[in-house]
Structures are given as C-alpha cells and as structure tokens.
Amino acid sequence: MSSTAFGSISLDGGCIWKNELKISKFRNRDGRKLFVRSSVASSPQSLQFAKTKTENSEKSVRIGVLGASGYTGSEIVRLLANHPQFGITLMTADRKAGQSIGSVFPHLIKQDLPDMVAIKDADFSNVDAVFCCLPHGTTQEIIKGLPKGLKIVDLSADFRLRNINEYEEWYGQPHSAPDLQKEAIYGLTEVSRKEIQNARLVANPGCYPTSIQLPLVPLIKANLIELRNIIIDAKSGVSGAGRGAKEANLYTEIAEGIHSYGITTHRHVPEIEQGLSDASNSKVTVSFTPHLMPMSRGMQSTIYVEMAPGVTIEDLYQQLSISYEDDEFVVLLEKGAVPHTRNVRGSNYCFMNVFPDRIPGRAIIISVIDNLVKGASGQALQNLNLMMGFPENMGLLYQPLFP
Ligand SMILES: NC(=O)C1=CN([C@@H]2O[C@H](COP(=O)(O)OP(=O)(O)OC[C@H]3O[C@@H](n4cnc5c(N)ncnc54)[C@H](OP(=O)(O)O)[C@@H]3O)[C@@H](O)[C@H]2O)C=CC1
Numbered sequence: 001m002s003s004t005a006f007g008s009i010s011l012d013g014g015c016i017w018k019n020e021l022k023i024s025k026f027r028n029r030d031g032r033k034l035f036v037r038s039s040v041a042s043s044p045q046s047l048q049f050a051k052t053k054t055e056n057s058e059k060s061v062r063i064g065v066l067g068a069s070g071y072t073g074s075e076i077v078r079l080l081a082n083h084p085q086f087g088i089t090l091m092t093a094d095r096k097a098g099q100s101i102g103s104v105f106p107h108l109i110k111q112d113l114p115d116m117v118a119i120k121d122a123d124f125s126n127v128d129a130v131f132c133c134l135p136h137g138t139t140q141e142i143i144k145g146l147p148k149g150l151k152i153v154d155l156s157a158d159f160r161l162r163n164i165n166e167y168e169e170w171y172g173q174p175h176s177a178p179d180l181q182k183e184a185i186y187g188l189t190e191v192s193r194k195e196i197q198n199a200r201l202v203a204n205p206g207c208y209p210t211s212i213q214l215p216l217v218p219l220i221k222a223n224l225i226e227l228r229n230i231i232i233d234a235k236s237g238v239s240g241a242g243r244g245a246k247e248a249n250l251y252t253e254i255a256e257g258i259h260s261y262g263i264t265t266h267r268h269v270p271e272i273e274q275g276l277s278d279a280s281n282s283k284v285t286v287s288f289t290p291h292l293m294p295m296s297r298g299m300q301s302t303i304y305v306e307m308a309p310g311v312t313i314e315d316l317y318q319q320l321s322i323s324y325e326d327d328e329f330v331v332l333l334e335k336g337a338v339p340h341t342r343n344v345r346g347s348n349y350c351f352m353n354v355f356p357d358r359i360p361g362r363a364i365i366i367s368v369i370d371n372l373v374k375g376a377s378g379q380a381l382q383n384l385n386l387m388m389g390f391p392e393n394m395g396l397l398y399q400p401l402f403p
C-alpha cells in the first residue's frame with residue numbers, strides 16, 4: 001500500500017487496487033493517454049466487505065453543484081454517487097433552495113448530502129471545483145462572483161462562443177464577462193484534451209453541438225468531406241429543455257408527434273459553425289434543424305454530407321475508426337449497424353456510423369448520445385476529471401440502460 005495525491009493505492013498484478021476499486025490501466029501506443037477501467041467489490045481486501053460507494057469524507061476533491069435542482073445538476077449528483085474522488089459539499093437551487101435533493105428528486109433519496117441553498121448563501125470555502133448548471137445569461141454574472149481559485153465547468157452556453165459579438169447576436173444580450181470568456185476553453189473532450197487539462201474554466205458544449213462535431217471534426221480535419229451543403233437533421237428528448245414548466249413542453253403538446261423548432265435560428269448554429277470552422281481553418285456554414293421527440297432523454301443527429309472528390313465511404317469509416325480507436329466514449333459501430341438512442345441511454349457514450357447515400361458522392365452520418373450525459377453532465381464530469389488530473393473516465397463507466 002502507498003500514499004499518493006489521490007489517496008492510498010496498492011498494486012496487484014497489472015492493476016491498481018484503490019480502496020475497493022479495481023483500476024486497470026490502458027495507454028495509447030504512443031503512451032500519451034491513460035484510461036482506467038474500474039469495478040467495485042472484487043478486490044482481494046473487499047470480497048467480504050463490498051462497499052457500493054466511497055464515503056464523501058474519503059474523497060479528495062470537494063465539489064459544488066450550482067443548479068442541483070435542475071436536470072443537468074441532478075444528473076451530476078447521480079453520476080458523482082459512484083465517483084471515487086469527487087465528493088459533493090455544496091448544492092444550490094433557486095426556487096427550491098432550502099430543500100433536500102431527495103425531496104426534489106426522489107430517485108436520489110439515498111444520497112446523504114447537504115440541503116440545497118440559494119447561491120447568495122453559499123459557502124465556497126469548502127469547495128475546490130464547481131459544476132455550473134444554470135440558465136445561460138444568469139451564469140456569467142454568477143461565475144464572475146465566484147472565488148478565483150475554483151475550477152469551473154460551465155454547462156450553460158455563456159462561455160462557448162469566443163466572439164462576444166456573436167454571443168450578443170444569438171443570445172440577445174451583451175456578454176457581461178468578456179475577460180472570463182477569453183480564459184474559457186471549449187470542452188469537447190475528445191477534440192481539446194490538452195487544453196482542458198490545463199484549464200480553470202471550461203465551457204461544456206451544447207448537446208446538439210456535441211453529437212454533430214464528434215463525427216464531423218475528424219472528417220473535416222482529414223479533408224474527406226466538402227465544407228458546403230452540410231445538412232443536419234437533429235432530434236432531442238424533452239429533458240433538453242430543462243425542468244422549468246413551459247406550456248410547449250406539456251405531455252399533451254409533446255406526446256404522439258414530433259416537431260421542428262428554431263428553423264435557421266437555433267442558438268446552437270454559431271457553436272456548431274465555430275467548431276467546424278476551427279477544424280477546417282476556414283468559415284463553415286451548416287443547415288441545422290432541431291426537432292423535439294416524445295421521449296425524455298436521447299439525441300440523434302443525422303448528417304448529410306458531400307464527400308471530397310475520390311473519397312469513398314470506406315475512407316470515412318477508416319478515418320473515424322482511427323480517430324476514435326483509443327477513445328473510451330466514442331464508439332464507431334460495425335459497418336452497417338444503425339446507432340439507436342436507446343443504446344446509449346444513461347451513459348456517456350456517443351455511438352456513430354456512416355452510410356453511403358443513393359446519390360453518388362454523398363454520405364449519411366448518424367450519431368447518437370444521451371443529451372443529459374455525453375450532451376451535458378457526463379461530458380462535464382469527463383472534463384473535470386481531466387482538469388483535476390484524474391483519468392477522464394473515472395466514475396463514468398455507466399453502462400447504457402436497456403430497455
Ligand atoms: N438539459 C439538457 O439536456 C442540457 C442543458 N444544458 C444547459 O445546462 C444548463 C442547465 O440546464 P438544465 O439543468 O436543463 O436546466 P433546469 O431548468 O432543469 O435547471 C436550472 C437550474 O438553475 C437554477 N436557477 C434558475 N434560475 C436561477 C437563478 N436566477 N439563479 C440561480 N439559480 C437559478 C434552478 O433552480 P430552481 O429549480 O430551484 O429554481 C435549477 O437548479 C442550462 O444553461 C442549459 O442550457 C446544456 C446541455 C444539455
């Protein structure tokens with residue numbers, strides 16, 4: 001047994017045993033990335049004393065969840081229940097301040113956590129890092145007032161657009177924290193790992209932009225697709241709209257039908273175009289139409305592209321395969337297999353595949369995620385793991401829920 005910055009660990013064969021957590025290490029061929037796969041309850045020491053979770057007091061990083069009474073905040077709380085190093089010491093709410101997490105979300109009733117407080121009453125002296133799960137607009141004001149030493153992953157859209165004029169154009173209000181915007185790193189984990197590792201403030205990507213950029217960025221970087229005529233038809237579960245009551249999100253308005261919204265005007269357009277333009281070093285524009293589906297979680301993006309001259313579907317498939325071969329959470333399915341939102345539900349996975357169109361030279365790309373996990377709280381946790389120097393998959397190896 002030895003002591004490290006992460007607590008005490010012991011070596012056993014090719015694995016590390018940490019408390020009752022089995023951690024097997026995997027490195028890239030070039031030795032760069034370290035991943036772990038972990039499992040509980042089977043270490044030599046723990047066979048008779050299996051614990052299902054590490055107690056908060058044993059964890060090394062103290063976490064604040066701002067907006068814990070919302071969908072993404074409560075999803076962070078759910079995910080952190082199995083995180084060996086992140087322990088929640090502070091949770092905030094607005095209308096629900098003063099309540100316990102279990103009274104607001106009965107599925108979290110077994111979490112032994114402090115009651116939620118209003119942000120104005122929050123004590124950050126006991127916090128090392130925060131997940132900020134608040135509405136955009138509100139967030140920049142709140143982050144401005146946080147202690148400077150905190151690491152922050154912001155799930156809102158407030159720090160995603162580098163150009164604050166563009167922010168004002170699409171979000172209808174001037175940016176009130178331009179200096180913080182300069183500091184923020186856009187956190188599409190698989191694309192910007194190095195920058196995220198050194199960041200203090202990470203702008204977690206939107207759900208639609210995550211599902212769209214993951215397949216397109218490597219194909220654009222490799223010059224395999226044309227930058228014109230990229231058409232994205234995307235569909236989201238209703239939890240993407242948050243928990244706040246809105247007439248448009250009533251069961252009767254959503255059930256037994258689908259509808260498009262934000263046609264040509266959705267605020268994720270500039271975020272998607274920023275990421276694709278970075279990948280190509282030139283201005284990329286896209287046609288993007290989101291749809292609301294009668295399901296609680298899940299997101300599918302179906303993307304129609306033109307292949308570059310001489311490029312085949314096999315080339316696209318090979319490129320995605322190479323780009324993501326070492327990535328835990330991005331899964332290129334076997335050729336011909338169709339990604340399905342049900343198969344990633346509750347997990348941090350993005351499943352994707354490419355298909356030839358009937359029209360020669362065109363391809364159809366399908367990518368699915370859970371909007372609340374890889375599209376929000378899961379990716380946020382993946383990013384904070386990196387920012388705190390932990391393996392990015394720590395506490396995130398939830399298998400999808402099925403059926
Ligand atoms: N839902 C999703 O799939 C995704 C959401 N996001 C983004 O993440 C952020 C959170 O989203 P989501 O969890 O869905 O939203 P919810 O509406 O479900 O939750 C919002 C949270 O913010 C709190 N809150 C609201 N207004 C204020 C305020 N003025 N001051 C302090 N706290 C406030 C609410 O408290 P209370 O309930 O107590 O009033 C609640 O805890 C948003 O910016 C959203 O755009 C990003 C990716 C995906």
Ligand SMILES: CC(=O)N[C@@H](CCC(=O)OP(=O)(O)O)C(=O)O
Nearest residue numbers: 155156157206207208236240241
């Ligand atoms: C179904 C639904 O309403 N989805 C939200 C996007 C959710 C998301 O990613 O939001 P942020 O960019 O705000 O973080 C929307 O279309 O505005």
